[in-house]
Amino acid sequence: MSCECKGPTPRWSTLASKPASSVIRDLLKLAARPEVISFAGGLPSPEGFPVEAVAKACQEVLATQGKQALQYSMVEGEMILREQIAKRETMKGIPTTADQVYIVSGSQQALDLLARVFLDPGDKVLVESPTYMGALQAFDLVGPRYVELNCDEKGLNPAAFGEECRNAKFAYVMPTAANPTGLTIDEDRRALLAQKAREYDMWLVEDDPYGELWYEVEPPKSLRYWAPERTIRLGTLSKILAPGFRLGYVIAPADVLDKFASMKQAIDLCTAAFTQRVAGQTFSDDVLVEHLPNVRARYAKHAHAMLDALAEFMPEGVTWTNPIGGMFIWVTLPEHMNATTLMQDVLAQNVAYVPGEPFYANKPEVNHFRLSFVTVDPEVIREGVRRLASVIKAHI
Ligand SMILES: Cc1ncc(COP(=O)(O)O)c(C=O)c1O
Incomplete structure (x- = not known):
């Protein structure tokens, strides 16, 4: 039975007592709203998960080695x-x-x-x-x-x-x-x-x-x-x-x-x-023999859609990386800009990214953000980048 009442403050460990970095967490909560085109996630695309092949493997494992598997x-x-x-x-x-x-x-x-x-x-x-x-x-x-x-x-x-x-x-x-x-x-x-x-x-x-x-x-x-x-x-x-x-x-x-x-x-x-x-x-x-090339092709398509959109819409002074693989593009704004504070205006346009700050061990550089593209459809990527670029233009 769960208890809704507030008990005495537990004696936390030193680690648990550290304050959580709430600004970014709060921003990312807003990014989870369904109407937001979110480039903030870090999840792989579920489109290609080989569900049927895994179901077959489960059956095979349970049938042939069930006792060891459990x-x-x-x-x-x-x-x-x-x-x-x-x-x-x-x-x-x-x-x-x-x-x-x-x-x-x-x-x-x-x-x-x-x-x-x-x-x-x-x-x-x-x-x-x-x-x-x-x-x-x-x-x-x-x-x-x-x-x-x-x-x-x-x-x-x-x-x-x-x-x-x-x-x-x-x-x-x-x-x-x-x-x-x-x-x-x-x-x-x-x-x-x-x-x-x-x-x-x-x-x-x-x-x-x-x-x-x-x-x-x-x-x-x-x-x-x-x-x-x-x-x-x-x-x-x-x-x-x-x-x-x-x-x-x-x-x-x-x-x-x-x-x-x-x-x-x-x-x-x-x-x-x-x-x-x-x-x-x-x-x-041999599920990966077919599965991996499919994932690579899907991710390449999404990456190209985002790179094309960045080239089409971003104003001068904004630069970004050109990945040969993976799920992320790193964008650099002019030095006077702050990607964490900018996120409020970006969210108002129903778009989201992850501000760069939490990726630094010591001294954060605030004029960067991370874009993740594999879970957003290519046409939607273009619209998201268009909106994002218009907010950046307004601030530049
Ligand atoms: C660089 C890096 N290392 C480790 C992980 C953790 O991956 P997992 O625990 O799912 O293997 C991630 C997840 O996104 C990652 O990006």
């Missing part, structure tokens, strides 16, 4: 899925065995495990600027000290890295179609990043949820290829299959995986065996 799993994960993930990594040119792959409950859990396994309060963590806000939220569990890495219009710029990298616990990097910028680091920069990692003795955390969602051009090899001995690679099924599975994975040297496993055991014992086996079955049924 049992607890091993903390490392179910072998069928680990093998399939290892096979995909190997296909991408980086030989990987199933015992190098541990399953987690979404890659967000891996970010939480990183905080628990690597960080003490005040420890140095290197991040891109801007970076994924969900990673900052996970690392904030421990209260690290963030150092923002040098980035330019091509993303992370390792040529400029220096002593600030020394003694960091790790550098958290999204090399491909990053959230929020959509930028992809080229091959030369990846190789140089590996070199710098060795020079400054830093571990690399490669978060790669969007690496398989390229449009026309395949991205360069993963960071793990360049520095396997010091890369912790995070992947997820959320964007290549569906986030409802809540399945992600970590590929890393054995001692890191062991620490992750003992920490994970204390959190949730294991990830659900059932979803792992169903996902493993969909992989074995």
Whole structure:
């Protein structure tokens, strides 16, 4: 029975007592109104979810391995899925065995495990600027000290890295179609990043949820290829299959995986065996062979619709990134403008984006916002960008 009455104030932990950043949360609540053309979401498009193939895989799993599927799993994960993930990594040119792959409950859990396994309060963590806000939220569990890495219009710029990298616990990097910028680091920069990692003795955390969602051009090899001995690679099924599975994975040297496993055991014992086996079955049924090209084509179409609309409607002085894959475009307004305060007027036109502020670890730059395009129809994207551009024009 739920209690509607107000009880005494609980004795919160220090972490829970921190005030939540309410301005952006309130704005995003308004963005959820049905009449709003929302470029604020970060969800994959449900249009292409392979519902029938998953239903078939569920039946197959229950019929052939029902008892194991309904049992607890091993903390490392179910072998069928680990093998399939290892096979995909190997296909991408980086030989990987199933015992190098541990399953987690979404890659967000891996970010939480990183905080628990690597960080003490005040420890140095290197991040891109801007970076994924969900990673900052996970690392904030421990209260690290963030150092923002040098980035330019091509993303992370390792040529400029220096002593600030020394003694960091790790550098958290999204090399491909990053959230929020959509930028992809080229091959030369990846190789140089590996070199710098060795020079400054830093571990690399490669978060790669969007690496398989390229449009026309395949991205360069993963960071793990360049520095396997010091890369912790995070992947997820959320964007290549569906986030409802809540399945992600970590590929890393054995001692890191062991620490992750003992920490994970204390959190949730294991990830659900059932979803792992169903996902493993969909992989074995070759569902991705057809499904992934469809997702790539759909996302490319939406990205082009948004890029065309931006080129058509945005006034001079506004710039944006040109992603080769993924779900996001990062827009930069003239420096005197503030995307958080502008959002009120944008919402009044029934359009929404995510203001850039929460994506910064230290000092937010306020003249940016993130656009997400995969859940909005191409014709609607054009209308949304037209309205957005007219508000920006009025403010410029
Ligand atoms: C960069 C990045 N990392 C991690 C995640 C978490 O993904 P999941 O927990 O669904 O695997 C997301 C989700 O949007 C993301 O954008």
